Amino acid sequence: MKNNRYIYRVASVFIIIFICVGAYLGYFTAVESKKIVMNPYNKRLDHLEAEVVRGNIYDAQGVLLATSEEGGRNYPYGSTYAHAIGYVGHGKVGVEAMANVELLYPDYHAKALLNYAFAGEKFKGHDVYLTLDHTLQEAAQKGLDGRKGAAIVLEPRTGKIRAMYATPGFNPNKISVNWDNLTQDTEESPLLNRATQGLYPPGSTFKILTTIAYLEEKGDVAFNFEYDCKGSITKDNHQIKCNNGKAHGVVNLESAFAKSCNTYFVELTDQVPIAKLKQVADKLLFNQELPVKVEYKKSQFSLNANSSSFDKLITYIGQGETLVSPLHLAMIGSILYNDGVLMVPYMIDYSLDTRGEIALKNLPEYQGTYLDEKTCSTLKSLMTKVVTEGTGNRLYRKDMLIGGKTGTAQNETSKDHSLFVGFVEPKDTKKESLVLAVVVEQGGQGAKALDVSQTIIEAYAQR
Secondary structure, eight states: OHHHHHHHHHHHHHHHHHHHHHHHHHHIIIIIHHHHHTOTTOTTHHHHTTTEEOOOEEOTTOOEEEEEETTEEEOTTGGGGHHHHOEESSSEETHHHHTHHHHTOOOOOHHHHHIIIIIOOOEEOOEEEESOOHHHHHHHHHHHTTOSEEEEEEOTTTOBEEEEEEESOOOGGGTTTTHHHHHHOTTTOTTSOHHHHOOBOOGGGGHHHHHHHHHHHHGGGGGGOOEEEOSEEEETTEEEEOGGGOOOEEEOHHHHHHHTOHHHHHHGGGTSOHHHHHHHHHHTTTTSOOSOSSOOOOOBOOOOTTSOHHHHHHHTTTOTTOBBOHHHHHHHHHHHHTTTEEEOOBOEEEEEOTTSOEEEEOOOOEEEEOSOHHHHHHHHHHHHHHHHHSTTGGGOOTTEEEEEEEEEEOOTTSSOEEEEEEEEEESSTTSOOEEEEEEETTOTTTHHHHHHHHHHHHHHHHO
C-alpha cells in the first residue's frame, strides 16, 4: 500500500507538470507565437520579407505616411516623421519596429494564395493607422523651424499621441546612403529622438513638482505664505536670482507660480523637506520605467540628504542634476489635467487586413492614479494663471482654456534651453483636450518654446 501511495504521488506530480506544460504551449500558440515569429530580430523574417509587401502606414485621418515601392520603402513627408515612423534598413526603429508584426503579417486567403502561386504576386501585410495627426505634426515642425529640440502632443483622456517631432532629423528615404554620416554626427545627433530620448534640465517647469510637494506638506495653509521678492535671494551663502534680476515684490503661491519667481521657490526649501520632494518625484515616475512602448530614456532626480546646500536650492527651481524628457513632461501634464489619472501613451491605433477588416485595435488603457483630484485642480488653476496673467500670457485665447508652465533651463555651454508644458481645453466639446510639451535647445528665456506651442495651438484651433 505504501508503495502504491508513493507511485500515485509521483504520477500526480508528473500529471501536474504535464498540464502546466500543455497550458503554457497553448498560451504560447494562441498569444505569443505571432509576436515571436514576427519579432524584428528573428532572422526568418529576412525570408518572409521576400514574400510579403510591407503594409502602409497612415495618420489618424488617412494621410499616407509610409508605403512600399519597387526598390524599397518610401516616406512621402521625409524628415517630418523621421523619428516617429522611423525607417527600414540598418534595422528598424519607430513605428516600423513597433508595428512590424502587423506590417509584415500576410493574409493567406484563397485569392492571395492563387495570385502568389500562379501570378507571382507577393502577399501583402496589414496597413497600420496611427493616432498621429498630420496637421499637428506639421505645426510642430513649422514651430521648431530647424532648431534643435522636440515637441510632443497627447490626448490626456485617451493617451493617444497626436504629434511627436524632433529636430535635427534626417531623410528616411536616404537612410542607407547617409548612414555613415548620420551615425558619426555626434554634434547634431540626428538619429536621436529628442522627444523621448532627449534629457533636459526642466527649468521652472519643475516648480510644478515643488508646488505639489508644498501643497501635500502644508495643505490649504500653503496659500498663506507670502514673500517679498527683491530680484535675488541669498541663502547658505549662495545667491539665486530671478529672471534678469527682476523684483516681483510681495508674492504668494499663486502669483509666484504665475511669474515664475525663483526667490519664492528657493524660500520654500525651508518648508518642503528634501524627502518630500523626492517622494513626489518618485510618485511622478522619475528614475523609473515609463509605461510606454516607444524607446525612451529615464528621467533623473538625484537630490538627497547628502546633497550640498547649493544643489538643494537650485533643484527646487528646476536646475542642477534633475533631467526630464519631453515625453515624461507631457505625461506629468496629462496626470495634472486628468485629475491624477494617467492613461498609457500609445501611437498605434489599429490595423486593417487586405480585405479591409480590422486585424488589431488598441484601446485607451488606464495606467494608474498618481495624484489626488484636489491637488490637480489647484495646479490646473495655477497653470491657467500663468497664461492669463503670467509668463505664458502670449498663449491666451478667448475660445480655449489654456494653462501651462514656462521654463528656462541653464546651459553651461551656450544659451539657455526654453521649455513649456501645458494643456489646451477647447470650448467646442466635440474636440478632445490636448497636453503638449516643448523643448527648444538654446531657445533662451522660455520665449521660443511659447512660439512653438502657439503654432501648434493655432493649427489645432483651425482644424
